[in-house]
Amino acid sequence: MIENRIRQARLAAGLTLAALGDKVGVSHTTIQKYEKGRLTPSSSQLLKLARACGVRTEYFFRTHTVDLLRPEFRKLSSFGKTAQEALKLKVLELVEKHVELLSAFPESPLLAFTPPSGLPNLISSLDEIENFSDLIRNQWQLGMNPIPHLIDTLEAIGLLIIEVHEDNPKFSGLAATARTEDGREFPVVAVSKLWPGDRQRFTLAHELGHLLLKGRLAEGLDEEKACDRFAGAFLAPQVAVIYLLGQQRQALEWKELYALKHEFGLSMAGWLQRAKQCGVINGETYLSLVKRFSARGWRKKEPGDPLQQEHPQLFAQLVYRALAEQYISDSKAAELLGIPMMRFHKERQLGVI
Ligand SMILES: [Zn+2]
Known part of the structure; x- marks a missing residue:
């Protein structure tokens, strides 16, 4: 058991065998032996391994209480198998805290x-x-x-x-089903x-799509x-x-898209697509706009202020x-929030002590 956990901790920390070996002061083959169960690390080695991987030593003696089933990655194809496994483990650790x-x-x-x-049980075209x-x-x-806060909205309907x-x-995202030891499943x-x-x-909306569309798409629909x-x-x-762009348009202003x-x-870029999908602009206008959009380097980084990130609020709220x-x-509250006790006490009092 401990051998699997060492491997999981290493992968979750994004370390190669050699990188972990360097940090701990042993060769990569020794790490490999630990991971294959051919060699058992001493308690002082275990402590070093834990530090190097950013986990507590208890981590090595715990088994996972949750399984992640049917993971669907939203990623580039070059995000390989090992990276996927490491990512899955990171997610798993966080799901376990929730559970x-x-x-x-x-x-x-x-x-x-x-x-x-x-x-509808069957969707036979993208327009549907x-x-x-x-x-x-x-x-x-x-x-x-x-939708002002999408994470809030999704949490309110029971998505973790x-x-x-x-x-x-x-890597952009991942949708999966978590199954707990007692057989409960949730997305x-x-x-x-x-x-x-x-x-x-x-x-997030794309991953919600996976959850809702699965099994409903006609054959041949990607x-x-x-x-x-x-x-x-x-x-x-x-x-x-x-309503906002009008039924039919010959051109769109960048500033319109920026405001929307x-x-x-x-x-x-999403608004440009929506304009085409909803029949506001034709294919030709779309292509010419996309060309100009790309020529300005906006496909890589859109102009102006970036949209603020959203953060899940539910977990911390439930801890309190x-x-x-x-x-x-x-x-336990401090541990779940992943902060030291001192800071926890301060935050609990809203910084007023
Ligand atoms: Zn997808």
Whole structure:
């Protein structure tokens, strides 16, 4: 068991065998032997391993209490298998904290995620996704206005949203099902902390698309494309696009797209796509706009102020709720929040001591 945990801690810390060996002062083959169970590290070695991987030594003796099933990555293809496994482990660690917190409550304080009822079972074209997304917005009472805080909205419908530190820009997000030891399952969506708010929101909406569209797409419809279309439609519904841009346009001003980006939390490039998808501009106008957009280098980095990132609030809020009800101790609260006791005491008093 300990051998797997050493490997997991190393991967989660993003270290190669050699890099961990260097930090601990042994060769990479020794680390490999630890990981294969051919050699057992002494307790002082274990302490060094823990420090090098940024975990406590207890980590090596714990087994995972949660499984991540059917992970779907939103990433570039060059984000390889090892990187994916490391990422999955980071997410798993964070999901376990949530499960630990929730199990401290006598009754779960959260709603179970269920897709709205009455959704069509078969979607046979990308255009049908517009209607599909409107149905979902209606059922969740989101209206047709911008969604100000998407993470809040998704948390309120029972999705577990995890923000994950990942320096590799090839990774954007991940959707999976978490299964606990007692067989409960719930959806998890992880999003990289690296990107500006509009990109994060698009990733979140895309991953929501996976959860809702799975099993409903007609043969031959590409799931990734369908989820992208869903993300656009969910963030900027067709009726809003047409109301704000007009039925038909020959040209669009950059400043219009910039204002709409900040109003709806959808990138300027996303708005260009929405204009085409909703029939406001034709394919030719779209291509010429995209060409000019790219020529300015805006595909890589959009102009003006970036959209602020969103952060999940629910976890910290539930920690304090559990603390108030004495379901957890001070030290458990600090541990769950990942901060030292001193800082925890200060934050608990809102900095006033
Ligand atoms: Zn996807």
